[in-house]
Amino acid sequence: MVDLIGQYNHIKPQVNKAFESILDTAYYIGGPEVKGFQADLEKYLDIKHVIPCANGTDALQIAMMGLGLEQGDEVITVDFTFAATVEVIALLKLTPVLIDVEVDTYNMDIEALKKAITPKTKAIVPVHLFGQCANMEAILEVAKQHDLFVIEDNAQAIGADYTFSDGTKKKSGTMGVVGTTSFFPSKNLGCYGDGGAIFTNDDKLAHDIRGIVNHGMYERYYHDVVGVNSRLDSLQAAVLQIKLPLLDSFCDARRKAANYYNDAFAGNKHIITPITSDFTTHVFHQYTMQIINADRDALHKHLLDNNIPNAIYYPVQLHSQKAYTDDRYKEDDFKVTNELVKTVLSLPIHTELEDDQLEYITKTVLNFLK
């Protein structure tokens, strides 16, 4: 689905040089690359505080710990996302409340959000799924009315821009009280192992989170709160420092591939190509289409048989997963997600796709869906 070796080959001399200097000094943890990358990302996102951590799942958990959410607090998130989002809510003994998504953008449905709010609701976690922002203006408005925290799961959309109706622009992940991301190798900004980060403009929250990521320590060996051990190491920070200046060009390359797919599939009655909302740019972490009135699973297999990687993100609704079922859920409230798990299919999308590859992929898809 991605070509990480091809991408590495373009930046090999810089990466190898950076790695060599870290290996020569053995400054594996907390080296200058970590602070350097943190400052670079703060500048790129135009946000006051970036706190690096070990991965995107930790980032979500730590954000929720930092906000002081407590057992029994309800946290609303979407039924159609990677499980990490709901996992950390459950792990912290908060109460996950899963809601449906919009059929055209795959992002949080605002009417479902309004319906799900109760006196126990404390936070909303929109996921900017597949690379475009959820309807943040509406989500922030609902949050304001009900005094709720908004935690943006930005693992899939780093680099996307959001435009508010007054013309103000913000980077994805910087609109809620806190945003989180993942630097897993296949993400749009990926390192060569695990990594993640938390973003906020709130000084007090940033201070609290900096303690939490480091065993609850603000002063060495004095533990003020229960924390975790979650850090980005120097080697990963070095890769990210080299790749961050390239992020916008990476997103352009993904958009170019997505446009190729969109053009090739336009007019095919079995394919619904992904649409981008007016208020956001799309950075195409995934190119996810819907296959209708045709055998999606047979297409999936046909493409694999023809050496075309493709995947089903996501094959099971979270509210139907053994770990996350709850008697309160009614199937009727998940009409869209229940359908999407049967129709979605994601094609390869990355920074190294060549036209001949795109041509082979689209031809193979179209031959099957004639």
Ligand SMILES: *Cc1c(COP(=O)(O)O)cnc(C)c1O
């Ligand atoms: C990848 C991902 C995460 C988790 O990131 P890790 O770094 O793998 O822990 C969380 N949420 C979403 C939506 C993701 O895609």
